[in-house]
Amino acid sequence: MVSYADIERLKAYGPQGDGWVLSVYLDVDQSKASNLKRGFETVLQNLLREVERGVDEHAREEFAANRARVLRFLQSYEPRKKGVVIFSDVRHEFWWDRELPVLLPNLARFERAPYLRPLIEVLDEYERYGVVLIDKEKARLFTVHLGEIEEHEAVFDDVPRRTVTTSMDRLWSQKNLQRHHDMHVHWHATHVAERLRELVERYHFDRLIIGGTVQAVGELLRVLPKRLSERVAGTISVPVTASVSDVLAEVLRLEEQVERQTEHQLVESLLTAAGKGERAVVGPTATLEALHEGRVWRLIYVGNHALMGSACAQCGALFWEPQRETCWYCGGKLEAVPDFLDRVLERTLALGGSVEEVRGSAAEKLKAAGGLGAFLRY
Numbered sequence: 001m002v003s004y005a006d007i008e009r010l011k012a013y014g015p016q017g018d019g020w021v022l023s024v025y026l027d028v029d030q031s032k033a034s035n036l037k038r039g040f041e042t043v044l045q046n047l048l049r050e051v052e053r054g055v056d057e058h059a060r061e062e063f064a065a066n067r068a069r070v071l072r073f074l075q076s077y078e079p080r081k082k083g084v085v086i087f088s089d090v091r092h093e094f095w096w097d098r099e100l101p102v103l104l105p106n107l108a109r110f111e112r113a114p115y116l117r118p119l120i121e122v123l124d125e126y127e128r129y130g131v132v133l134i135d136k137e138k139a140r141l142f143t144v145h146l147g148e149i150e151e152h153e154a155v156f157d158d159v160p161r162r163t164v165t166t167s168m169d170r171l172w173s174q175k176n177l178q179r180h181h182d183m184h185v186h187w188h189a190t191h192v193a194e195r196l197r198e199l200v201e202r203y204h205f206d207r208l209i210i211g212g213t214v215q216a217v218g219e220l221l222r223v224l225p226k227r228l229s230e231r232v233a234g235t236i237s238v239p240v241t242a243s244v245s246d247v248l249a250e251v252l253r254l255e256e257q258v259e260r261q262t263e264h265q266l267v268e269s270l271l272t273a274a275g276k277g278e279r280a281v282v283g284p285t286a287t288l289e290a291l292h293e294g295r296v297w298r299l300i301y302v303g304n305h306a307l308m309g310s311a312c313a314q315c316g317a318l319f320w321e322p323q324r325e326t327c328w329y330c331g332g333k334l335e336a337v338p339d340f341l342d343r344v345l346e347r348t349l350a351l352g353g354s355v356e357e358v359r360g361s362a363a364e365k366l367k368a369a370g371g372l373g374a375f376l377r378y
């Protein structure tokens, strides 16, 4: 998991006077033919060769040392996710690597500080969930981001716990006891809600998920301040003592539902905007044209859509129409491209756009409109 603390630490890793950092972002997605048989190693070697050309003469040796270390790491690396990020500064024995379950652009840089922008963009793009489990006297907090979970212990510890104080000489009626219990749940929920106001800032979560006992969950939802209740993505049914992995499983299930819903709305608004000609296009021809013009801001696509196309051998422009023989832009010869969709996604990322896959009913709808589309910058 990449935490905010990680990013702060990387940001603080400034130039140590004479430092150089090799930053590498690599697409290692094993569902792509080009990445099988460790094709990503070749991709990196080519990237590094390009970077090397621009390296300052005094830093040549240092670059070579960092390159050797990164390549050594990659040789024994077995990809389990879609992308990997590496920062290396051999001279100061600095090393940082993480795998991410998201598509990354292939790039390498050798600069005075870690090149963080693509990493920060990816982290910002994916929602961070805060998860609160609550019963009448306890509460636990977790954050879930990019499919990984982290528990933040003791954050509710100083929330006052009201213990039932019945004196032996005083017999409470059943009704009084019930009222006492309800008050108790109310008190506890109020304090947890109060504490959540600051936790949302501290852990930067975008959405909130609540679980625990039915009564406590209901009470917490009732007393949440508006700013927080607007962020509630849903509730999960797990006991407050649930294991971290059980909590994660429930959150992922809920997230899946929320995502399907969001994707559905996304495709709806794409089709509407494109229909009105408001900074959006759908269908391969219009989307590729916009991509070529550098206007694609957010590409929306159906993952398993079989998209055939070709690329200009001269200028690299991408074309969907298989029947074309020459490039519409420069007259160059067109060559068929296997994994055409992958090429389109790579180009989008390289031009600073983002890509988003839709599934389920949203995918069916987009498929009928050509399988991809884009929101445009202008």
Ligand SMILES: [Zn+2]
Pocket: 312, 313, 314, 315, 316, 317, 327, 328, 329, 330, 331, 332
């Ligand atoms: Zn061309």
